[in-house]
Amino acid sequence: MTGRLTAGLGLAAVLAGLLTIAPAPPAGATAPATQATPAPARNxxxxxxxxxxxxxxxxxxxxxxxxxxxxxxxxxxxxxxxxxxxxxxxxxxxxxxxxxxxxxxxxxxxxxxxxxxxxxxxxxxxxxxxxxxxxxxxxxxxxxxxxxxxxxxxxxxxxxxxxxxxxxxxxxxxxxxxxxxxxxxxxxxxxxxxxxxxxxxxxxxxxxxxxxxxxxxxxxxxxxxxxxxxxxxxxxxxxxxxxxxxxxxxxxxxxxxxxxxxxxxxxxxxxxxxxxxxxxxxxxxxxxxxxxxxxxxxxxxxxxxxxxxxxxxxxxxxxxxxxxxxxxxxxxxxxxxxxxxxxxxxxxxxxxxxxxxxxxxxxxGPVMTWSAGGAFNDGSLAGWHAEGAGTVGWRLADDPDGHGYATHGADGATPAGHGRAAHDGDAYLVSAGRAPARLRAEADLRVTSGTGAAGLTIGYVNRENHVVAWLDASRGALVTDVVIGGRSRGESVTPLAAGFRFDTWHNVTVEVRGSRMTVQVSGDRLRDASARQSRDLPRAAVRAGAVGAAARGDGAAADNVGATALYTPVTQRAPEPEPGALLPAYSDEFDGTTVPGTTGDSPWQWVRGPAAGITMTDGTLSWPSQDGDLYLGDNRASVLLRDAPAGDYTVETKIRFAPDRPAQQAGIVLYENDDRWFKMVHSALPLQNGNGAVLQVSEFGKEGEQPTTTPPTAVANAPMFGGPTADTMWLRLSYHADVTHNENEVRAATSRDGEHWVQNGVWTLPIKGRLRIGLVSMNTSGAVARFDYLHTYRD
CATH class of the missing domain: 2.115.10.20 (Glycosyl hydrolase domain; family 43)
Structure with missing residues (x-):
């Protein structure tokens, strides 16, 4: 950093050129709301x-x-x-x-x-x-x-x-x-x-x-x-x-x-x-x-x-x-x-x-600039001014990690007694710019003296009108204070864990949403707080103002001090896909007595079927799982198929299936041929290192050509895993033709009650041939799938 100030420079000369003492309003006056600096543009x-x-x-x-x-x-x-x-x-x-x-x-x-x-x-x-x-x-x-x-x-x-x-x-x-x-x-x-x-x-x-x-x-x-x-x-x-x-x-x-x-x-x-x-x-x-x-x-x-x-x-x-x-x-x-x-x-x-x-x-993009504040890396304290006791105690220092930072040295100031209405011994280094009332502020703070404190101040108008969050080494605590008209509205004290190192950097964040202030202390901003505190602010304290560092006693240091407008949270999920009108011509209630695909007028057709043991039972299509699969070169499973409608659609089935051995699976497919398909099945898989445990999964898979492998691999197969399973489940596959990219897009969803759905991801394959709607019950024998219906809806 070119021209960085160091501890060896004369403090009086440095501060005379760099620090401006801002005038304070009369003692006891309530500071008016001030105009905030406009929020920075997002990248x-x-x-x-x-x-x-x-x-x-x-x-x-x-x-x-x-x-x-x-x-x-x-x-x-x-x-x-x-x-x-x-x-x-x-x-x-x-x-x-x-x-x-x-x-x-x-x-x-x-x-x-x-x-x-x-x-x-x-x-x-x-x-x-x-x-x-x-x-x-x-x-x-x-x-x-x-x-x-x-x-x-x-x-x-x-x-x-x-x-x-x-x-x-x-x-x-x-x-x-x-x-x-x-x-x-x-x-x-x-x-x-x-x-x-x-x-x-x-x-x-x-x-x-x-x-x-x-x-x-x-x-x-x-x-x-x-x-x-x-x-x-x-x-x-x-x-x-x-x-x-x-x-x-x-x-x-x-x-x-x-x-x-x-x-x-x-x-x-x-x-x-x-x-x-x-x-x-x-x-x-x-x-x-x-x-x-x-x-x-x-x-x-x-x-x-x-x-x-x-x-x-x-x-x-x-x-x-x-x-x-x-x-x-x-x-x-x-x-x-x-x-x-x-x-x-x-x-x-x-x-x-x-x-x-x-x-x-x-x-x-992320918000990466502050409305007010800075990182002290430009070699000067321009844009900052000192207030309170010890105004000549602020200086720049440097280390290999944080580079420039502000520190407050001993200058005759002594810690004020705890509980006083205003701390006459407190020193502040505050920004020239103003941050909005609804804000997020942060600072990296440390205290090298066992009796000192370093703070982050917000809504700062003068030392008699501000809010401050202290890392207080003398009390071993995070302490917040609200000062209005020169009097404290009460400190809140949150003890820090035994062994907390005040002499190393800690990040302190302050968020104000409405009248609620939330403060967190962490080492690295990674959502593992060392302490947190929330309190309601008086109306007069929720105001635009400067942001800055605060020092009490000896050894306070601050870096990366700034504030900007608090983000506006998104509170509603994106609309989840919902099927449209039922298409009766592409649906089946399975309430007949004849197995689909076994008569000439049936809309269903079989690949390698009819499957052994399949029957119509109590208004369901009852299908014992087979010792056969659709997996790479092993294509022995029966598939029950019917045409799909033109355009986008959703296919849904209600299935009762309780597999108890690895590889038993049953559900719906969108099938082009044995090597190009999508499936949503209830499947049983072994749990690795599980001592024989069998895992029930909603398995959303696809098979197709592998686009780039060396040497070329003709066929590849892979699953995603969706929501929790149950003996009775509802399964969906939703199809969309992405003609712009010439892709079949298929999204899966599962439910355990037919009303609340867990949306899965999307698999794609290049559009080549026609996809048909199908059912499977396969891979390993010993379980029975009972399909209550197959419904197809217009999307």
Whole structure:
């Protein structure tokens, strides 16, 4: 930073040129509302945000550094193939000033610096945290079936190896990858990890370097992995992904979520289903929506300066889903660039873009500039002025991580006694610009004296009219105060956990919505608050005003101090698809006595049928599951088919089916031929590492040609997993012909009562031949599917 002021400069000379003492209104006067500086314009972006920077960036995680920039970390991959580089970068790092425009910033290891204990393993799925003045980067070491840790003083290093985090064995019956660290408000640190059907959690030691104590399983399901936990409004939310991450155009990955009132669960989905239950789960946060993005998954979360949350995740471009195989021909990877999209919290549940799914095209971006405030990185205190006691105590300082910051030194000011109406010893450094009354403000604060306090002030008109949130080392607490007309309207004190380090940077945020003020303290803005406090403000305190830093006593420092208009939350989900009018000519109530497709006048036809044992029973089509499948080259299953209407439509069936052995499945299909189809079935699948447990899933699958593989693969097959199952279920497939892109688009949905539906993602295939509507009961014998009806609706 050119021309940065340092502690060695004469304070009087510096402050005489840079600080202006603002006049104060008469003592006891209530400050009038002031005009706020207009809210800054939002930037725009288009996914993937890593386009033109790196070719791929799987499993992204992100943090805002103390220098005010954002840093993202990804799984080891060949990120520069397009630049002619065949090798991989080991935990690549990107840097951005706005979360949408990125530059390459290095990598954590090279082959020469990778620690020997990792045995040359590839390194996956990093998770970044800021802990007591250092950056902690956790990552999976699959070659050793464990999790590693490195720490650094800045987001780009230099990195120090801290060894393996998990004991061996870890206590979790799973692949020991996809870790995420979380610290609760009481200071208890946890580690979440797992893959290949199970996610576990355990407490960590105080240094956050090792897992210790009992291991609790918190989620299981087919390929459940990628756990990531945040706390919001009294709930702990476990984000995770399931199905397959990395099969190119056949990746069924989605992000899902469950919530709990404890970090160790039990977590339940929005349907009330425990994430440990032996069924597929609802709570889909983001899935494929039919645009170019396939297999969205493995997420982190970030918050912009207005308080709006953003999901950070990867997606697979349908037009270019695969990376070039490595020179040796053994490493074949799926292209997974980094995406971001707005994360909305609606009725207590998170969902991307109100349920619209991954974005395509230009989008409003995160709010990245403040209405008032700054980062102290321009070498001066221009735009700031000092008020209160010790006005000549403010100066600029510098460190390698945060660069410029403001600090208040000893100048004869002494801490005022607690409980006084106004603190005569308090010093303020406030912005020239004004922030609106409804705002989000934040600052990075620290206190190096055991008797000092550092604060964030909002709605500041003068020292007799303002609101302040203190990190108070003398009381070991977060303290808020509202001062109107020179008198305090009462302090609120929230104790901080034992061991809280006041002498390292902590982020303090203040949000004011209506008359409600919410304050949070965290190390890294990652929704794992060290303390939170809410209180109602008097009407006179809800006003536009300056934002700034506050100091009491010795050792207060502040960085990245600013405020802008608080975001407006989205409160309504995007409309969910609803079927239109029933098409009787393409429907069947199954109330006859003749098996469909066995007479010349039937609208139904069989492929390899009629199926053995099929009957009409009590107004249902009763069909024993077969020892035959529609899977790649194994095409022995019977399929009962009928024509589909022209245009867009939805097909629905009510099915009673209770499979008790792996691979039994039954449901509806949209069928072109044995190697091109979509299906929505109730299926039973084995749970890996489940000691023989059988998982009931709503399986939304497709089969078709693999567009890009080397060597060419004629047929590929993949599932997504939808909502929870039941012995009686309602299944839907909704068809849309995307003539612009010449694609069949099919969306699935499931219900356990016929009224409340869990919407799944969208599978696509190029339009070639005609799709017909069908039913199947297949793969393994021993179960009976009873179809009550098949209804087709116009969309």
């Amino acid at each position: 725009t972006y288009a996914n993937p945000v890593t386009a033109g920077v790196v070719d791929t960036f799987p499993d992204p995680t992100m943090i805002r550094g103390k220098d005010g920039l954002w840093y993202a970390y990804g799984t080891q991959n060949p990120v520069f193939q397009s630049k002619g580089e065949d090798g991989e970068r080991m935990l690549p790092i990107l840097r951005s000033s706005d979360m949408t425009h990125w530059q390459y910033a290095g990598e954590v290891f090279t082959p020469a610096t990778q620690p020997a204990w990792q045995d040359h393993s590839r390194l996956w799925a990093p998770d970044i945290r800021y802990v007591d003045g250092r950056y902690y980067l956790y990552f999976a070491v699959p070659g050793r079936n464990t999790v590693g840790l490195v720490t650094a003083p800045t987001p780009t290093g230099p990195w120090s190896d801290a060894g393996a985090v998990l004991p061996s064995p870890s206590g979790c019956p799973t692949g020991n990858i996809d870790e995420a660290q979380f610290t609760d408000t009481d200071g208890t640190p946890y580690m979440y990890w797992g893959s290949y059907d199970t996610i576990c959690v355990a407490k960590m030691n105080a240094a956050l370097t090792r897992v210790e104590g009992p291991v609790t399983q918190v989620a299981r399901g087919r390929r459940v992995e990628g756990g990531y936990v945040v706390e919001r409004d009294g709930y702990y939310y476990l984000f995770y992904s399931d199905a397959g991450c990395c099969s190119g155009a056949y990746s069924g990955y989605q992000v899902k979520v469950g919530r709990a009132t404890s970090p160790t669960g039990p977590f339940t989905d929005p349907e009330g289903v425990d994430l440990m239950s032996l069924t597929s789960k609802g709570g889909i946060v983001v899935g494929a929506n039919g645009n170019r993005w396939i297999g969205p998954g493995h997420n982190g979360i970030q918050t912009d300066l207005s308080g709006q949350d953003w999901l950070v995740y990867h997606g697979i471009p349908s037009d270019d889903p695969d990376l070039r195989p490595a020179a040796q021909g053994t490493l074949k990877l799926t292209r997974r660039p980094m995406l971001i999209d707005r994360l909305d919290w609606i009725d207590g549940w998170p969902v991307v873009r109100a349920g619209a799914g991954p974005s395509g095209g230009e989008q409003p």
